[in-house]
Every structure is written in structure tokens, then in C-alpha cells.
Amino acid sequence: MQPSGYAQLDATFAALADPTRRAILGRLASGEATVNELAEPFSMSQPAISKHLKVLERAGLISRGRDAQRRPRRLEAQPLAEASAWLERYREYWEGNFRRLDALLRDLQPKPRRSRAKHRHSKRTGDRR
Amino acid sequence: MQPSGYAQLDATFAALADPTRRAILGRLASGEATVNELAEPFSMSQPAISKHLKVLERAGLISRGRDAQRRPRRLEAQPLAEASAWLERYREYWEGNFRRLDALLRDLQPKPRRSRAKHRHSKRTGDRR
Numbered sequence: 001m002q003p004s005g006y007a008q009l010d011a012t013f014a015a016l017a018d019p020t021r022r023a024i025l026g027r028l029a030s031g032e033a034t035v036n037e038l039a040e041p042f043s044m045s046q047p048a049i050s051k052h053l054k055v056l057e058r059a060g061l062i063s064r065g066r067d068a069q070r071r072p073r074r075l076e077a078q079p080l081a082e083a084s085a086w087l088e089r090y091r092e093y094w095e096g097n098f099r100r101l102d103a104l105l106r107d108l109q110p111k112p113r114r115s116r117a118k119h120r121h122s123k124r125t126g127d128r129r
Numbered sequence: 130m131q132p133s134g135y136a137q138l139d140a141t142f143a144a145l146a147d148p149t150r151r152a153i154l155g156r157l158a159s160g161e162a163t164v165n166e167l168a169e170p171f172s173m174s175q176p177a178i179s180k181h182l183k184v185l186e187r188a189g190l191i192s193r194g195r196d197a198q199r200r201p202r203r204l205e206a207q208p209l210a211e212a213s214a215w216l217e218r219y220r221e222y223w224e225g226n227f228r229r230l231d232a233l234l235r236d237l238q239p240k241p242r243r244s245r246a247k248h249r250h251s252k253r254t255g256d257r258r
Contacts, residue, residue, distance in 0.1 A: 077222035093206035
């Protein structure tokens with residue numbers, strides 16, 4: 001059973017908050033794998049891996065393939081798309097931050113003499129309100 | 130102090146795995162706010178909000194503004210950019226899923242008569258087990 005809406009985002013982000021679970025998704029991105037195959041690179045017990053798989057499965061991030069014997073796990077990327085869409089709303093802020101940093105670095109550059117003088121002049125003559 | 134690398138992603142995703150914390154970030158996206166201002170829309174005690182703010186602050190998702198009296202909180206979007214970049218690697222998978230869904234929906238469209246008749250015929254003659 002897969003959660004929906006807010007609960008889906010809660011489950012997705014919670015599932016991603018662990019390096020082993022992120023690595024499992026990374027492994028599954030290159031194809032289905034059994035629990036044993038998934039456990040191998042982590043030098044973790046099979047029950048420890050199974051616990052992580054349960055979290056990923058409850059969040060709808062993995063499913064089980066058709067082979068009843070091997071029960072291979074498969075990546076289900078749809079919840080990742082929703083998490084990405086949520087983050088996307090903040091893009092203008094992080095890009096804004098980079099822009100602000102750019103502006104700061106520009107301000108720290110030495111300015112050409114003439115343009116500063118001109119700016120001061122226009123202030124003096126009351127050209128600018 | 131802000132975590133780094135894997136630990137940063139752990140902290141970011143864990144911080145995002147809560148609807149109140151996501152709503153706080155949403156509020157801060159429209160400008161700095163004090164703890165009281167942040168607590169208002171949630172009908173939550175100030176200590177409960179402060180606990181959420183601590184999680185967000187430890188993950189580097191918010192910081193404190195300069196006004197020492199009001200201590201307004203401010204959105205820090207950089208960790209969101211890193212979380213987004215991590216998810217971005219899976220884009221081809223969820224887009225692949227949409228493409229597979231498209232193909233499935235195309236397959237469900239009624240087929241030209243000739244090919245259906247052919248299929249039924251092969252069924253009747255015991256072609257299928």
C-alpha cells in the first residue's frame with residue numbers, strides 16, 4: 001500500500017534520509033536485483049537490508065518483480081518525481097542565492113574611476129531622486 | 130554547524146520528511162519571520178515550533194537574521210539545491226515510466242479489425258496455454 005499526498009512526501013523524504021537506502025536505489029537504477037544481490041556490496045546482514053527494503057517498499061520507491069522464486073526488487077521512480085517537483089518550487093531561491101553571490105563578488109571588484117565620479121556628480125546636481 | 134556530503138543529504142531529507150517543517154520553509158520562502166510569526170498559522174505551541182526550527186537549522190535549511198531582538202529566521206536554499214541534484218539523476222527513470230505508461234495506453238486502444246480477428250483465431254485453435 002502506498003501513501004498519498006503529504007504522507008507520500010513524508011515517506012519519500014524519510015526513506016531518502018539514509019545513505020544505505022539511497023545506495024540501494026542507485027543499485028536498482030541499473031536493473032532489478034534480489035535481496036542477496038542488494039546485500040552483497042554493503043557487508044550488512046540480510047535482515048538489516050530487508051529492513052531498509054521494507055522502508056523503501058512502504059514508501060512505494062521499490063516493488064517486487066514477477067519472478068516468485070527470486071522476488072527481485074525494482075525501482076519505482078514516481079515518488080522521486082513528486083519529491084523533485086516539491087523541491088523545484090525553491091529553485092528560484094537557490095538560483096537567487098547564486099545570483100546574490102555573483103553580485104557580491106562583482107561589488108568587491110575595484111570599480112573604474114570615471115563611472116564612480118559620474119555617479120557622484122549626478123547625485124550632487126540633484127538629477128536623482 | 131552544517132553537516133557535509135552524505136550527512137548533509139541525510140539531514141536535508143530527514144528535515145523535509147515532516148509537513149510542518151515543509152510548511153515553515155514555504156512560509157520563509159516569502160520572507161524572514163520570527164518564531165511567533167511562524168507558530169501562528171500552525172496552532173502549535175512555541176516550543177513545538179522551536180523544535181522543528183532546530184531540526185531545520187541543524188540541516189542548514191534556515192538561519193537567523195541580523196536583528197538580535199526579533200531573531201527572524203531566513204530560508205537557506207542551498208541544501209535544497211543539493212537534494213534536487215541528487216533526485217535529478219533519476220529523472221530518466223520517472224520519465225521512462227511515463228513513456229511506458231504512454232505505450233501501455235496506446236496498446237489499450239482498439240486495434241484495427243484484422244489484427245484482432247487474427248488474435249481470436251489463434252486463441253480458438255488452442256495456440257494459448
